[in-house]
Amino acid sequence: MxxxxxxxxxxxxxxxxxxxxxxxxxxxxxxxxxxxxxxxxxxxxxxxxVEEIPHWNIYTDGSSNKQAGGAGVVLISPEEDRIECMIRLEFPTINYKAEYEALIVRLDLARTTRIENMIIHCDSQIITSQVNGSYECKNERMKKYLDKVKGRIGSLQIKFVQIPREKNECANRLAKVASAERIVVPN
Structure with a gap:
């Protein structure tokens, strides 16, 4: 006062x-x-x-080593059906390329199965931030991957979410198995 x-x-x-x-x-x-x-x-x-539109939850991860890379994709339908895919990348790669390859594979799978509304979960902060536009992509190789991803998104309704690694264990496990030197298939 x-x-x-x-x-x-x-x-x-x-x-x-x-x-x-x-x-x-x-x-x-x-x-x-x-x-x-x-x-x-x-x-x-x-x-x-407002009625919520049913959406698919898609989890992805990439893995790499000296010989090859791998991508793990888990698709979960609105009815809770699970589709697990692992893709072996037959070329030497680094982790962010494997992550982008996994993202491209899941977008191709979504387009093939006519999934239009989805939430994509990824544990890579740099990938989700670049796709969402909050990080600028400065590396030319990464820009090519980002352009491929944005080209595949088109008219799809997609939300990209960055999740902790612990919540992405299934896709991570699939990616690591896909990038392993030898895959042993039981008889």
Whole structure:
């Protein structure tokens, strides 16, 4: 309080309110998380009347070693049916190329099976961020892969989500098996 007049008014109010056991507490700042939660809850209430379009969940991962690479793709239908694919890349590659190859394979699988609405889960932050546009792709080789992916997306309704490696174990396992030196198939 900088002015004596305002201080005097506050003292009078304090005397008046003292009879009612009312205490003054200064207002604290509203935290950003509280605002975010409020917006999320308010938005969900508006969307309750909207029917959700069934979508496929697609998980992918890539793996590489000196001899070859591998891609693992897991497709889960809206009815929870699972399709697991492993693709061996018969050329030496590095991990991000294997990740992009897995992404291209799953988009080809989606187009072949006429899947139009999907959520693609990938544990590679760089791949999902480049496809979503939040990271700029500076490497020329990666730009070629990114262009292939964007060309295959076309009119499909796709949401790319980056997930922790632990939630991508099945696709990771398929990719590692596909890139192994020898694959032993039981009789």
């Amino acid at each position: 900088s002015s004596p007049e305002a201080t005097g008014r506050m003292a009078l109010w304090a005397v008046e309110l003292n009879d009612f056991d009312i205490q003054y507490r200064p207002r604290t700042a509203i935290k950003g998380q509280v605002v975010a939660v409020f917006i999320a809850e308010f938005t969900q209430m508006d969307a309750q009347g």
